[in-house]
Amino acid sequence: MGEKTKHSLLLLLLCLSGLVHRSAAFMFWTAIVETRYVNSNSTVGKYCECGVYGRNSPLDQASGIVVLPAGDPFGCGTESDYSRNSSYPPWIALVKRGNCTFSEKINAAKDHGAAAVVVYNMDGSGNDTTHMAHPEAEGIVAIMIGNFKGMEIVKMVNNGVDVMMIIDAGNPHGPWLDTYWLHFLSISFFIVTAASFSYFVFISASRLYNLSSLRRSQKKLKSEAKKAIARLEVRTLKRGDEETTSDSMCAVCIESYKAGDVVTVLTCDHIFHKTCIEPWLLERRTCPMCKCDILKALGVEDDAKDNISTSSPPEVTVITVAGGDALYEVPLNTSMNTDPMGTDPERQEHRYDNRAFEGDSEAARG
Structure with a gap:
């Protein structure tokens, strides 16, 4: 494997890893929050999928009594006091967003022994949440809930109600997992598939139609050619005919004519064996000797052939010396005995582009 190939593969892997990382950053998991508390000798339970796991939080379950930081609802720094943590193991810290980073809030509660940390959003945000990042506080369950839900629990705890909270993983969400995107991708896939299938059907139908038309045209042309060939003069050679007494031969099969041959x-007045020339004309149309278009002379036109450009360059034979460049070119449709420069034919056979060869030839003749 070459160095360029290795670099290309490495670049591809880096791009893919970047895409995966970027996709993971857009995804988030919701959290199911269940609360239970005793009210008038009856247990009240509430259940909602209203939390969002932090980006650096493990997607684990956590449960415990809700505890608020004393004095500072934001729970910032190591000075935050969770006075009830020793009485209610395990416990979950409920802190308000603001005044410090999420990592500082989570680490402060974690250092005091919290089993999980719940951050409720700031005032005026309603039940909105965000996908909080806390890269310096890992290894502990951390979620965010809306301000309304958080303040509801804060009021019950401040009134002396013991609130039991259970946190569990909900469902993944993101640009590729939301219902809108799934519908969009499904519709797009259907449109692309339908367009591809329609294009395939159109191309296949066009090819079949063209092939069928070509076959019909060839069949019609062949039928017309057979009828035209049947109008040609046919005779049987007899003894004494010029063709049987001379060295004449059929240019197709290269056999001499004999008495009794049809x-x-x-x-164009050229003569050939009937069994030789008829298949020839059906395939090539022209006389083997003079290249006259016999079928055209009989009124059979080949439309496909007329549409083909006849302005192709003449074929040439290139004479080369082993290991060297071409010396000269001779057109195939030009006779070797023709001297276009008006010089002697014998002289023409000894013309060289390489003057050194010509000098040697002159010396040899001298």
Whole structure:
């Protein structure tokens, strides 16, 4: 594996890891918050999926008696006093957002022995929550709840009510997991699939139609060609005919003509065996000797052939010396005995682009 390939793979892995990290940052888990307390000799329980786990919190379950920090509802710093923590193990700290970082609040409660930390949002935020980050306070369950829910529990605790709280993981949420995105992706997938299928059907139908049209055209052309070929002059050679007495031969099968052979005379007056020339004309249309388009002369036009450009460059033969460059080029449609420069044909056979070769040739003839 080359160095460029290794660097490309490394770059791809880094990009993928960045995407995964970015996607994870957008995702969050809700928390199920259950509270129980005794009111008039009866136990009241409330249940809601109204919390959000912190970004650095483990998605574990936690339970305990709710405890407020004495004097400072924000629970900032090590001076926060959780006076009831020794009487109610395990316990959960309930603190208000603000005045310090989330990490400082969580660490302060953790140092006092809290089993979990619940942060309720600031005043005026209603039941809104946020996906709080606390990178310096890990290893403890930490969630955020709305201000209304938090103040409701704070009032009961301040009134001397023992509130038991149970925290459990809810459902994951994020741009790729929300119902809106799922619907959007489903519709997009359906549209792309339908468009791809429609395009495939259209292309397949077009190809089948073109192929069918081509076959019909070829079949029609072949039928017309057979009818046209049938109009050509056909005769049987006899002894004494010029073709049987001379060295004439069929240019298709390269065999001499004999008495009794059935031959076809083309519009260009060239003669060939009937069994040889008819398949030839169906495939190639032209006379093997003069290249005259026989079917065209008989009124059969090949539309497909007429649409093909005939302005292709002439084929050439390139003469090379092993290990060297081309010396000269000779067009195939030009006779080797033709001298376009007006010089002697024998002289033309000894022309070289390399003047050193020409000098050696002159010396050899001298």
